[in-house]
Amino acid sequence: MRTQSNQLMKRLIYGLVLPVIILLAWQGVGYFQLLPHQVLPTPTAIADRFIELIANGSLISNLGVSVYRAALGFLIGGGLGLVLGLLVGFFQKTEYSLDPTLQMIRTIPHLAIMPLFILWFGFGEFSKVLLIAKGAFFPVYLNTFLGIRGVDAKLFDVARVLQFSKWKQITKVILPGAMPNILLGVRLSIGMAWLSLIVAELMGANSGIGYMISDARQFAQTEVVFVGIVIFAVVGKLTDSAVRKLEDKLLSWRDNFNG
Numbered sequence: 001m002r003t004q005s006n007q008l009m010k011r012l013i014y015g016l017v018l019p020v021i022i023l024l025a026w027q028g029v030g031y032f033q034l035l036p037h038q039v040l041p042t043p044t045a046i047a048d049r050f051i052e053l054i055a056n057g058s059l060i061s062n063l064g065v066s067v068y069r070a071a072l073g074f075l076i077g078g079g080l081g082l083v084l085g086l087l088v089g090f091f092q093k094t095e096y097s098l099d100p101t102l103q104m105i106r107t108i109p110h111l112a113i114m115p116l117f118i119l120w121f122g123f124g125e126f127s128k129v130l131l132i133a134k135g136a137f138f139p140v141y142l143n144t145f146l147g148i149r150g151v152d153a154k155l156f157d158v159a160r161v162l163q164f165s166k167w168k169q170i171t172k173v174i175l176p177g178a179m180p181n182i183l184l185g186v187r188l189s190i191g192m193a194w195l196s197l198i199v200a201e202l203m204g205a206n207s208g209i210g211y212m213i214s215d216a217r218q219f220a221q222t223e224v225v226f227v228g229i230v231i232f233a234v235v236g237k238l239t240d241s242a243v244r245k246l247e248d249k250l251l252s253w254r255d256n257f258n259g
Contacts, residue, residue, distance in 0.1 A: 041223045046230070049223035058212070063231060066197060066208040069125070073132025073200075074193040078186065081137040085144025085185075089178070090170075099145075106138045110199045123204035131203075135196030139188035147181025148174060183247045187240055194236050 023043050029035055030042030037045070053059035084102070088095045110131060121127035151174050159169050201210025209228045216224035 077133030077136030081140030089148030143185025147178030
């Protein structure tokens with residue numbers, strides 16, 4: 001237990017070295033006035049504005065709206081990606097029918113499709129969630145499909161020798177073998193959901209962290225812009241770490257190289 005605690009502390013210290021160096025250098029640039037305050041405010045000024053935004057409640061309310069949009073879009077897009085990834089991975093006919101069209105849709109940038117979403121669905125929540133769902137869909141879909149098709153064929157020979165039923169082959173061989181790819185897809189999907197959220201909140205939103213950043217940009221409130229960026233970075237890192245913990249728990253059976 002103590003060894004695990006020491007290892008966690010060591011990882012934390014290593015992880016903090018670079019951010020601390022960057023913050024000290026950043027503060028030094030502001031202290032010696034190497035760049036104008038409007039261009040690059042100091043970390044202390046950003047921290048003061050962060051506290052102010054928490055105190056007046058605007059940061060918490062906007063963050064709640066953004067988290068709701070991102071979570072709903074991720075659940076819809078990621079869930080649909082998982083289902084279609086399983087179908088396409090298991091059945092070749094489904095692959096031939098769906099995959100070419102989905103690959104074409106995947107290459108369409110958000111900024112190209114955003115005007116259509118506005119024309120079709122307006123500026124409401126539905127168009128924003130749909131855009132986030134589109135971004136979250138493809139990482140889960142692609143990694144689920146590739147994970148299933150990447151299962152070692154020798155495992156099926158072993159399953160036939162052990163006389164596994166079809167259902168047992170799926171639950172004991174295919175899904176465990178594909179799980180690393182599926183969880184990687186979930187991690188990438190969460191990241192894409194956050195990236196898509198920024199685009200979605202720039203299309204006529206009146207709340208959310210993206211809206212807060214856009215509004216601050218118009219009034220040259222650079223500290224607020226940095227607060228929004230830091231919020232996106234921290235929440236993104238926390239969600240990614242949560243998925244990594246889930247990955248460690250579900251894939252504890254793997255004996256892989258850890259560096």
